[in-house]
Amino acid sequence: MNQFCFAGKVAALPTLSTAPQGWKTGTVLLDVQRPFANGRGDFESDLLPVEVWRGSAETLAHCVKxxxxxxxxxxxASRMVDSGNGTEIPVLSLVAEKVEYLH
Known part of the structure; x- marks a missing residue:
């Protein structure tokens, strides 16, 4: 099963653009806290870029700060991209399928 689920704070305003097919697409940077403390007792977090598509991308761009x-x-999702020296390397993307807004 290929699924993830995150809850986090928006760390940067979402981007919004139009894909060649005409669909809206965007990326939101989420600050997601790790579920464990480090050696100093602090909970660190990760900044995770998440791709959002179509209506969800438009709604996200207009509804969050x-x-x-x-x-x-x-x-x-994974894809192969040219590394610039003639070899391809795998690149992973986090693609949103459902976004919910917390109050």
């Missing part, structure tokens, strides 16, 4: 709490459920 920095610091807004959202949950995202989705899948991990």
């Amino acid at each position: 920095i610091g807004s709490w959202i949950t995202v459920r989705g899948r991990v």
